[in-house]
Amino acid sequence: MLRDISLFLAGPGVTAVIGPSGCGKTTLVRIAAGLLPPAEGGVRNGFGRTACVFQEDRLLPWRRIADNVALGLRAAGVSRHARARAAAAALQRVGLTDEDGRSYPHQLSGGMRQRAALARALAVDPDLLLLDEPFGATDFVRRQRLMAVLRSLARDNGKTVLLVTHDLTEAAALAETIVVLAGGPGRLADVVVPETLPDDRTPADIIALTGRLAGVLASGPDPAGTTME
Amino acid sequence: MSSTSTAPGGDRPLGRSLRRRVEAAAGLVVAVGLLLIGWQAVHLQYGELVMPSLRETASAMARMAQDxxxxxxxxxxxxxxxxxxxxxxxxxxxxxxxxxxxxxxxxxxxxxxxxxxxxxxxxxxxxxxxxxxxxxxxxxxxxxxxxxxxxxxxxxxxxxxxxxxxxxxxxxxxxxxxxxxxxxxxxxxxxxxxxxxxxxxxxxxxxxxxxxxxxxxxxxxxxxxxxxxxxxxxxxxxxxxxxxxxxxxxxxxxxxxxxxxxxxxxxxx
The missing domain is CATH 1.10.3720.10 (MetI-like)
Known part of the structure; x- marks a missing residue:
């Protein structure tokens, strides 16, 4: 899937990974999360706590949303009371209500479930947050708000975020560093570090940066045979 | 893929579940009634040895319940x-x-x-x-x-x-x-x-x-x-x-x- 990739994340801030579909973006996240051992090389994770948001919401259908959100805390041995408080705070941060927290996953829309999955990651107060296309099912307005949440995590809470996305605008709006992968097998095409910091970028900057990223993607070392998502 | 309903407490509306229960109970009563009618009809047609009357069966049951x-x-x-x-x-x-x-x-x-x-x-x-x-x-x-x-x-x-x-x-x-x-x-x-x-x-x-x-x-x-x-x-x-x-x-x-x-x-x- 992936070949000759070495990635060093020095927090805080957002690093985005973009690339054509099938270039191994998801594999990269799974390796970083320690869920998949790399065939060669290794992963050194110096961050205290790591949390992962998958492409699918992966909520337990038999647990209420609040219990799903508290899942990582339970494994960490946090008391029931503290778990409930942390879960409620995380839900509020992604714009879900206490009532949503009492629902079962099947009672919420796809976008709400996706936000619950993000809340589950936020609840463990991770130092490193791994996000694999986390906003797939969310509508435009929600997406803007969640992006603001991510920026605030990086800026105000000093967190490190690795964001895998196929949306160039998302990468252009959020990331300090943008890693561009090329397909078949996935390898590093370019690393783009824009002059402006994400919080200082104007809409015009973001549009220009998106265009620049599209250019890098199109002129990747192996343009033949790769398809854009 | 899924509904966006967020009923409070996460349960289906009470009215619907109550209606279902009433429906199910009514169905049970009708089904048992039909079976009993069929039973009695067989009794009337073929006699005591093939199929006892409802009354006869009930009294046999009462007798066994008593002893x-x-x-x-x-x-x-x-x-x-x-x-x-x-x-x-x-x-x-x-x-x-x-x-x-x-x-x-x-x-x-x-x-x-x-x-x-x-x-x-x-x-x-x-x-x-x-x-x-x-x-x-x-x-x-x-x-x-x-x-x-x-x-x-x-x-x-x-x-x-x-x-x-x-x-x-x-x-x-x-x-x-x-x-x-x-x-x-x-x-x-x-x-x-x-x-x-x-x-x-x-x-x-x-x-x-x-x-x-x-x-x-x-x-x-x-x-x-x-x-x-x-x-x-x-x-x-x-x-x-x-x-x-x-x-x-x-x-x-x-x-x-x-x-x-x-x-x-x-x-x-």
Whole structure:
């Protein structure tokens, strides 16, 4: 899937990974999360706590949303009371209500479930947050708000975020560093570090940066045979 | 993909569930009424020996209820069925989960379960009587052997259909082996197991009666066999009514609510 990739994340801030579909973006996240051992090389994770948001919401259908959100805390041995408080705070941060927290996953829309999955990651107060296309099912307005949440995590809470996305605008709006992968097998095409910091970028900057990223993607070392998502 | 409704408390609207209950109750009354009418019609057409009248059956039942035969027979049959069922459930669950976890267990046990499922219950009755004679354990053993494959196969199927994505998620959130078992595997398997257990209990009940008819022990079946010898159709019908009524009662009052408890997180059908 992936070949000759070495990635060093020095927090805080957002690093985005973009690339054509099938270039191994998801594999990269799974390796970083320690869920998949790399065939060669290794992963050194110096961050205290790591949390992962998958492409699918992966909520337990038999647990209420609040219990799903508290899942990582339970494994960490946090008391029931503290778990409930942390879960409620995380839900509020992604714009879900206490009532949503009492629902079962099947009672919420796809976008709400996706936000619950993000809340589950936020609840463990991770130092490193791994996000694999986390906003797939969310509508435009929600997406803007969640992006603001991510920026605030990086800026105000000093967190490190690795964001895998196929949306160039998302990468252009959020990331300090943008890693561009090329397909078949996935390898590093370019690393783009824009002059402006994400919080200082104007809409015009973001549009220009998106265009620049599209250019890098199109002129990747192996343009033949790769398809854009 | 899914509805966006967020009913408070997460339950389906009360009105709809109440209407369903009323509908179900009305359906039951109509069905039983039709069966009783058919019963009485057969009686009027073919006479007492083929089919006793409703009144005759009711009085046979009342007589047995009064002298205590009804209660003691029901108790014995219930014990046979319940003990056999519990044994089958525990054994089937333990073996099914091990087979789900270990390939070697599955390779060996799955054909065994399939073969057991294929052996007619009546064959177990004959064998158990030959092996053990008429001891209190005989009907229990017959029930266990007949029913054990059902929970076994359900547990096996359940442990195979656990969503690997959920397991990976649980691991990513640092749930240990036990955590994965508690939060992912067990709730999933329970959803598969509950209907299988209800089916296994129904089977246990009927097999217990059958084993008793063939002389494996005292109980409702013994009463049925005696009624057959005496050509007493009214008593036979009384026993049959008792068997069905008790099974329906256990299903409705114990099994259904239990199944519901395991399925409460599912979207309403």
């Amino acid at each position: 205590g035969t009804l209660a003691s027979a029901a108790l014995r049959t219930g014990l046979h069925a319940l003990a056999g069922f519990l044994l089958a459930a525990a054994l089937g669950l333990a073996l099914g989960l091990s087979a789900g976890a270990m390939r070697i267990c599955e390779v060996v046990l799955r054909p065994v379960a399939t073969i057991l499922l294929g052996v007619p219950a009546i064959a177990w009755v004959v064998l158990a009587l030959l092996w053990f004679g008429s001891t209190p354990a005989t009907p229990v053993l017959i029930v266990t052997l007949t029913a054990v494959s059902i929970p076994f196969l359900a547990a096996l199927e359940g442990s195979h259909t656990v969503d690997p994505q959920l397991v990976e998620m649980a691991r990513a959130y640092r749930a240990g082996r036990f955590g994965v078992l508690r939060d992912v595997v067990v709730p999933h398997v329970a959803g598969h197991l509950a209907p299988a257990l209800a089916a296994a209990f129904g089977l246990s009940w009927k097999v217990a009666v059958m084993a008793e008819v063939l002389g494996a022990g005292a109980g409702i079946g013994e009463g049925l066999a005696l009624a057959r010898v005496n050509l007493d159709t009214a008593t036979a019908m009384a026993w049959i009514v008792l068997t069905v009524a008790l099974l329906l009662a256990v299903n409705g009052l114990v099994m259904r609510p239990l199944t519901g408890r395991f399925g409460h997180w599912r979207p309403p059908r």
